[in-house]
Amino acid sequence: MRARWAWTITVIILVGIMFSYTQDELRTTSVLSFSLRYAIPLIIAAMVGLVCERSGVINIGIEGQLLMSAFAGFFGAAATGSLIIGTLFGIGTGLIMGAVFATGAVAWKMDQIISGTIINIIATGLTSFFYAQGQVLPASTPVVAIPYLKDLPLVGPVLFNNGLFTYAAIIIVIFLQIMLFLTIWGLRTRAVGENPSAADTSGINVQRTRFINVTLAGGLAGVAGAYLSLEAAGTFERGFTAGRGFTALAIMIFGAWNPVGAFAAALFFGLTQGVASQLQADEVVDIPPQFINMLPYVLTIVLLAVVAGRVRPPAAVGKPYEKD
Amino acid sequence: MDDELVLEVTGLTKRFPGVVANEDVSLTVHKGEIVALLGENGAGKSTLVKMIYGLYRPDEGEIRIKGETVRLSGPREAIRRGVGMVHQHFQLVPVFTVAENVILGNEPRKLSFIEKRKAIKEVTALAEKNGMAVDPKALVRDLPVGAQQRVEILKALYRRADILIMDEPTAVLTPQETDELLKTMKGFAANGVAVIFITHKLREVLAIADKIEVLRSGKVVGTTTPAEADQAKLAQMMVGRSVLLSVEKSTSSPKEIVLDVVGLSSDSDIGLPAVREVNLTVRSGEIVGIAGVEGNGQRELVEALTGIRKSTATKFAINDENAIGADPHEIHSMHVGHVPEDREKDGLVGQYSIANNMVLNRFDEPEFSRRGIRNMDAVNGLATKLVKEFDVRTPSIKTPANSLSGGNKQKVVIARELSANPSLLIASQPTRGVDVGSIEFIHSQIISARDNGAAVLLVSAELDEVLGLSDRILVMYDGEIVAELESADADRAEIGRLMAGGHAVMAEESSHG
Numbered sequence: 001m002r003a004r005w006a007w008t009i010t011v012i013i014l015v016g017i018m019f020s021y022t023q024d025e026l027r028t029t030s031v032l033s034f035s036l037r038y039a040i041p042l043i044i045a046a047m048v049g050l051v052c053e054r055s056g057v058i059n060i061g062i063e064g065q066l067l068m069s070a071f072a073g074f075f076g077a078a079a080t081g082s083l084i085i086g087t088l089f090g091i092g093t094g095l096i097m098g099a100v101f102a103t104g105a106v107a108w109k110m111d112q113i114i115s116g117t118i119i120n121i122i123a124t125g126l127t128s129f130f131y132a133q134g135q136v137l138p139a140s141t142p143v144v145a146i147p148y149l150k151d152l153p154l155v156g157p158v159l160f161n162n163g164l165f166t167y168a169a170i171i172i173v174i175f176l177q178i179m180l181f182l183t184i185w186g187l188r189t190r191a192v193g194e195n196p197s198a199a200d201t202s203g204i205n206v207q208r209t210r211f212i213n214v215t216l217a218g219g220l221a222g223v224a225g226a227y228l229s230l231e232a233a234g235t236f237e238r239g240f241t242a243g244r245g246f247t248a249l250a251i252m253i254f255g256a257w258n259p260v261g262a263f264a265a266a267l268f269f270g271l272t273q274g275v276a277s278q279l280q281a282d283e284v285v286d287i288p289p290q291f292i293n294m295l296p297y298v299l300t301i302v303l304l305a306v307v308a309g310r311v312r313p314p315a316a317v318g319k320p321y322e323k324d
Numbered sequence: 325m326d327d328e329l330v331l332e333v334t335g336l337t338k339r340f341p342g343v344v345a346n347e348d349v350s351l352t353v354h355k356g357e358i359v360a361l362l363g364e365n366g367a368g369k370s371t372l373v374k375m376i377y378g379l380y381r382p383d384e385g386e387i388r389i390k391g392e393t394v395r396l397s398g399p400r401e402a403i404r405r406g407v408g409m410v411h412q413h414f415q416l417v418p419v420f421t422v423a424e425n426v427i428l429g430n431e432p433r434k435l436s437f438i439e440k441r442k443a444i445k446e447v448t449a450l451a452e453k454n455g456m457a458v459d460p461k462a463l464v465r466d467l468p469v470g471a472q473q474r475v476e477i478l479k480a481l482y483r484r485a486d487i488l489i490m491d492e493p494t495a496v497l498t499p500q501e502t503d504e505l506l507k508t509m510k511g512f513a514a515n516g517v518a519v520i521f522i523t524h525k526l527r528e529v530l531a532i533a534d535k536i537e538v539l540r541s542g543k544v545v546g547t548t549t550p551a552e553a554d555q556a557k558l559a560q561m562m563v564g565r566s567v568l569l570s571v572e573k574s575t576s577s578p579k580e581i582v583l584d585v586v587g588l589s590s591d592s593d594i595g596l597p598a599v600r601e602v603n604l605t606v607r608s609g610e611i612v613g614i615a616g617v618e619g620n621g622q623r624e625l626v627e628a629l630t631g632i633r634k635s636t637a638t639k640f641a642i643n644d645e646n647a648i649g650a651d652p653h654e655i656h657s658m659h660v661g662h663v664p665e666d667r668e669k670d671g672l673v674g675q676y677s678i679a680n681n682m683v684l685n686r687f688d689e690p691e692f693s694r695r696g697i698r699n700m701d702a703v704n705g706l707a708t709k710l711v712k713e714f715d716v717r718t719p720s721i722k723t724p725a726n727s728l729s730g731g732n733k734q735k736v737v738i739a740r741e742l743s744a745n746p747s748l749l750i751a752s753q754p755t756r757g758v759d760v761g762s763i764e765f766i767h768s769q770i771i772s773a774r775d776n777g778a779a780v781l782l783v784s785a786e787l788d789e790v791l792g793l794s795d796r797i798l799v800m801y802d803g804e805i806v807a808e809l810e811s812a813d814a815d816r817a818e819i820g821r822l823m824a825g826g827h828a829v830m831a832e833e834s835s836h837g
């Protein structure tokens with residue numbers, strides 16, 4: 001039922017894109033590129049939430065993890081003059097934030113929502129305090145065009161002429177889809193998120209599985225954060241993740257806790273934003289930009305209300321594991 | 325039976341806050357031997373086997389497996405040493421397939437990938453070899469309990485367990501399934517597997533055990549064999565006094581109709597008709613028992629009558645008050661008590677204290693709260709009284725309900741529902757997982773509720789319980805009431821035949837699943 005809906009919508013959108021491409025190649029390409037750029041950090045951040053929740057841990061600290069790693073990525077790159085070192089700084093910071101969150105939410109069995117909130121507060125505090133003005137990146141991130149593929153009509157310029165992070169995001173999604181459903185790690189992770197006590201009695205170390213997964217997911221948040229400051233914006237401002245960590249959670253739900261599903265959901269969000277911006281730029285509609293910027297959030301709420309109750313979260317999500 | 329000692333436990337002690345669950349317990353198990361553990365609710369049976377399976381760490385004492393002293397760091401190590409366990413509460417992942425559940429933790433692999441096809445083949449072969457019919461590709465949540473049980477056993481066998489612990493495996497099975505399981509267990513023993521078997525049903529113990537260990541308050545109080553003991557003696561050893569194993573009750577004197585149902589129908593979870601046009605009356609002062617193989621609509625009927633499940637009816641009245649479309653709260657306020665079949669899920673809030681669970685559906689009554697402020701003195705007073713009256717074994721009324729033993733949880737639910745003096749009591753499997761001493765007590769409580777004028781509707785998969793308690797018996801098959809009998813002229817064999825739809829009794833429940 002759900003799957004049929006998803007396919008119908010996908011087909012309609014694809015047909016719409018084709019049609020629009022026949023009408024106006026340039027604009028269509030630019031809207032789609034914009035949409036993809038908008039979606040990339042949401043996709044990676046949704047994977048963070050997904051890995052955590054599949055293991056039974058709600059991570060509302062993604063926002064803070066993004067902010068910290070965007071910060072570390074930017075200032076790391078600015079200080080060392082190397083984008084690569086900046087990226088590593090971002091990922092490293094993500095891992096540390098992941099481990100800090102895991103320590104509270106898993107090892108100490110603190111309330112997961114509170115642990116996540118603490119992460120967000122720490123991140124806002126630290127990044128505001130150490131924020132310094134006037135820093136610039138040594139260079140902008142390289143655009144890598146994939147030979148032959150880039151020459152395809154429509155998909156070429158949109159998909160195969162991007163920064164490295166974009167390719168990384170797509171690889172991460174496919175990688176996680178395979179990991180989650182075909183490997184031993186995936187089976188055990190899902191067992192831990194569905195029924196930790198069954199996993200425990202099957203000889204799986206629930207606490208260790210959760211700790212490792214939550215920490216590694218932090219590393220993914222690091223990738224998303226580094227993307228935001230190094231590739232997407234090329235700068236860092238206070239609080240500039242602007243709620244993407246929370247939107248990512250909505251996307252994860254909308255994608256029914258499946259990597260590929262979340263990928264599609266994020267693209268859909270990106271597309272609405274892209275189309276709305278284009279309409280406004282063309283002065284087809286005259287709406288204050290604030291309302292356009294609100295759109296993804298309004299859409300989040302509406303869509304969540306529609307899908308809620310139809311998708312099922314991992315059964316043990318949100319509960320620290322106690323033996324009996 | 326071989327003489328080879330495979331498990332030796334000496335001086336095991338395990339303490340929980342406020343209770344000594346096991347005290348200086350010693351036990352030996354040989355290859356191919358079936359050892360039964362008997363004991364009252366809270367005697368410490370589950371605690372003992374959980375230590376052998378590495379789930380709890382003993383405070384004192386020693387466990388030797390196949391001659392080697394072990395300090396188990398967790399189930400993984402126990403599994404590695406050949407210990408397998410079928411848990412009192414199933415440890416399965418409902419959204420996984422049978423095969424996925426069986427292999428979980430010991431997956432056949434190529435690099436890091438699961439060899440799905442191999443897993444299915446292995447599970448099919450294992451199931452066939454042990455005569456257990458399950459479809460490896462079915463989702464566990466779609467299976468009836470009997471089949472889920474088989475998955476649990478397959479899980480242990482898949483890990484090549486040669487010490488197999490079974491904690492109350494028969495509590496949720498139908499009589500036919502139980503017989504099958506006992507046969508399977510005998511087969512395991514014949515193949516050299518040592519079996520530790522926990523049950524409250526003395527008949528089962530006498531039928532298959534080689535050795536019987538009786539626990540009371542955490543201590544081993546006696547060891548015997550089926551040859552030396554009978555049911556009465558075992559009950560006496562467990563409880564420390566003699567126990568009435570059959571129900572004693574006076575004849576009933578039914579008065580006015582309390583529950584009046586005409587043409588009630590309801591659907592199952594997956595939307596198929598589960599209860600079809602049922603007519604039913606229960607009068608004040610009588611116990612009406614519903615006999616039937618589980619899965620024939622009893623659960624849905626009870627849920628419809630208590631307002632948990634949607635239903636349609638021509639007439640559904642409680643004390644002449646219309647109850648069609650009433651929600652559970654409205655039905656509760658018509659003085660209906662409900663002992664649900666699944667106490668963990670529907671009967672208790674595990675994290676809440678026993679005291680709070682005792683007033684779970686009454687906390688807002690004037691007796692227990694005034695202007696929205698709870699009167700904890702009254703709550704605690706009632707809880708203290710009920711814990712004593714119903715002999716709930718707990719260190720205190722503040723203990724969370726989760727940490728009670730299975731049977732004691734059941735006593736909390738029964739105590740709560742009976743103490744409200746319901747005019748209609750709907751009791752589903754009221755003594756499931758309860759020890760013989762407490763069964764006697766719960767039965768006598770239900771009878772005295774009847775004698776005080778309550779109308780009682782009893783649903784039980786335990787035919788003996790239905791026969792012993794009921795004044796009138798209804799047989800349910802495929803969603804319909806197919807027969808009504810006065811208990812005086814009820815005949816076991818006849819009811820058994822009716823329960824199977826009028827045909828010969830078959831141990832094939834999957835056709836309903």
Ligand SMILES: Nc1ncnc2c1ncn2[C@@H]1O[C@H](COP(=O)(O)OP(=O)(O)OP(=O)(O)O)[C@@H](O)[C@H]1O
Nearest residue numbers: 340345365366367368369370371727728729730731
């Ligand atoms: N995790 C726990 N925390 C605290 N107390 C516990 C815990 N598990 C068991 N107990 C207590 O230890 C005692 C023994 O419990 P156990 O579950 O071993 O009993 P049992 O013999 O298996 O009873 P039943 O027949 O009802 O299953 C009980 O008093 C129980 O309340």
Ligand SMILES: [Mg+2]
Nearest residue numbers: 369370412730
């Ligand atoms: Mg037990």
